[in-house]
Amino acid sequence: MGSFMFVILLLLVVLFMGMPVAFSLGATSVLLTLLYDLPMKILSQSIFTSLEGFVLLSIPLFVLMSQVLLDGRIGDDLFEVMNAWVRHLPGGLAIATILACAFFAAITGSSAATAATIGMVAYPAMLDRGYDKKFTLGLLAAGGTLGILIPPSIPLILYGAITEESVGKLFIAGIIPGLILTAIFVVYSVIKSKNGGFTPMPKASWKERLSITARNIWGIILPILVVGGIYSGAFTPTEAAAVGLVYSLFITLVIYRTIKFKDIPSICMKALGTSCMIAMVIAGAILFGRVMTLLMIPQKLTELIIENNLSPMMFIIAMNFLMIILGMVLETVSIVLLTMPLVTPILMALHIDPIWYAIILTVNMTMALITPPVGMNLYVINGLRKDITMGEIISGVLPFMLLLAFMLVVVMAFPSLSIWLPSVMH
Numbered sequence: 001m002g003s004f005m006f007v008i009l010l011l012l013v014v015l016f017m018g019m020p021v022a023f024s025l026g027a028t029s030v031l032l033t034l035l036y037d038l039p040m041k042i043l044s045q046s047i048f049t050s051l052e053g054f055v056l057l058s059i060p061l062f063v064l065m066s067q068v069l070l071d072g073r074i075g076d077d078l079f080e081v082m083n084a085w086v087r088h089l090p091g092g093l094a095i096a097t098i099l100a101c102a103f104f105a106a107i108t109g110s111s112a113a114t115a116a117t118i119g120m121v122a123y124p125a126m127l128d129r130g131y132d133k134k135f136t137l138g139l140l141a142a143g144g145t146l147g148i149l150i151p152p153s154i155p156l157i158l159y160g161a162i163t164e165e166s167v168g169k170l171f172i173a174g175i176i177p178g179l180i181l182t183a184i185f186v187v188y189s190v191i192k193s194k195n196g197g198f199t200p201m202p203k204a205s206w207k208e209r210l211s212i213t214a215r216n217i218w219g220i221i222l223p224i225l226v227v228g229g230i231y232s233g234a235f236t237p238t239e240a241a242a243v244g245l246v247y248s249l250f251i252t253l254v255i256y257r258t259i260k261f262k263d264i265p266s267i268c269m270k271a272l273g274t275s276c277m278i279a280m281v282i283a284g285a286i287l288f289g290r291v292m293t294l295l296m297i298p299q300k301l302t303e304l305i306i307e308n309n310l311s312p313m314m315f316i317i318a319m320n321f322l323m324i325i326l327g328m329v330l331e332t333v334s335i336v337l338l339t340m341p342l343v344t345p346i347l348m349a350l351h352i353d354p355i356w357y358a359i360i361l362t363v364n365m366t367m368a369l370i371t372p373p374v375g376m377n378l379y380v381i382n383g384l385r386k387d388i389t390m391g392e393i394i395s396g397v398l399p400f401m402l403l404l405a406f407m408l409v410v411v412m413a414f415p416s417l418s419i420w421l422p423s424v425m426h
Contacts, residue, residue, distance in 0.1 A: 025284030061241035072252030075117030091193025101143030106223035115144025138396025289341030327368025
């Protein structure tokens with residue numbers, strides 16, 4: 001295992017030099033190719049073939065759809081709908097925030113977009129009603145994590161591309177765990193809010209509820225269209241992304257008129273930056289995985305685990321600890337792409353259901369999104385207002401990290417939560 005340790009040490013050295021993850025993976029791959037006298041043609045072949053998969057086309061489509069909805073302020077409408085239905089309950093605004101996050105997550109698949117969109121409208125509303133500032137910040141950061149568990153999910157798309165699992169089944173596998181996590185956040189919010197410290201809101205009349213819901217029905221239909229289309233077999237994930245994008249443009253340009261045609265170029269440029277970043281990480285990670293395969297490292301790791309009679313659950317627990325450590329220094333896309341080329345053959349050797357493991361990994365990634373110092377959602381929430389400090393956000397997310405750890409145990413203990421729905425999928 002000397003070569004494995006050398007490769008990991010080399011990668012860590014390059015990462016800590018401050019290079020972006022995509023370039024760190026690429027530079028490490030080039031150095032290993034030279035040191036081990038591997039064929040140079042794998043560099044160009046791996047980079048050019050890494051992005052040709054049809055399923056990967058869904059990523060820029062979902063990213064663009066997310067940006068259209070973000071600029072079109074659809075999240076404001078979703079929050080308004082949820083607030084009308086639950087605002088009279090203990091912690092009603094907190095519940096509305098979580099439900100709006102869940103709905104927006106089911107539209108965009110982006111944790112950052114979810115946290116930013118719902119945060120902009122929910123943060124001032126909750127503070128005006130007397131909610132604790134740290135609790136509010138933690139709720140918004142944690143609510144955004146639902147974006148990578150409830151389908152569509154960019155990490156699950158990448159997981160499917162690497163492991164060749166059905167992305168449609170991976171999406172569907174995230175529904176039940178996503179709903180359970182949403183319920184856990186809601187229950188915690190109610191318990192926390194029963195201690196008081198906020199101003200209750202009057203119950204909305206049925207007329208007001210139905211009026212607000214009808215006015216915003218177009219946005220509510222979108223997640224049903226995307227996820228329902230995938231589940232029924234009407235769309236592949238890539239086709240669902242295209243349909244969702246066209247529908248998003250239609251409702252923001254024609255129905256709500258929250259964006260204009262002149263805004264589309266700037267929206268596309270914003271989405272292009274995110275898509276290119278993800279594409280470069282994909283290219284670097286797949287090149288790195290190709291080099292690792294030529295060095296026989298995945299095979300050697302598999303043999304080592306089998307020789308030491310490591311049980312499937314022991315392996316999963318060990319990987320969870322590794323994911324928590326990686327989540328402190330890397331973002332979710334990099335972690336999925338970096339680990340799965342090594343882990344995939346081990347899953348096969350230990351007969352671990354890859355769909356179950358995908359959801360375990362994704363729940364782990366939800367923790368990474370709010371784990372300092374690199375948790376993306378921490379920085380998204382920090383950018384909402386100038387009066388927000390990183391210390392307040394970190395203090396606020398700590399209880400939610402414990403809730404996510406509990407959810408991780410639940411997913412590990414009950415595999416059927418992840419694999420039942422895909423098993424009955426058409």
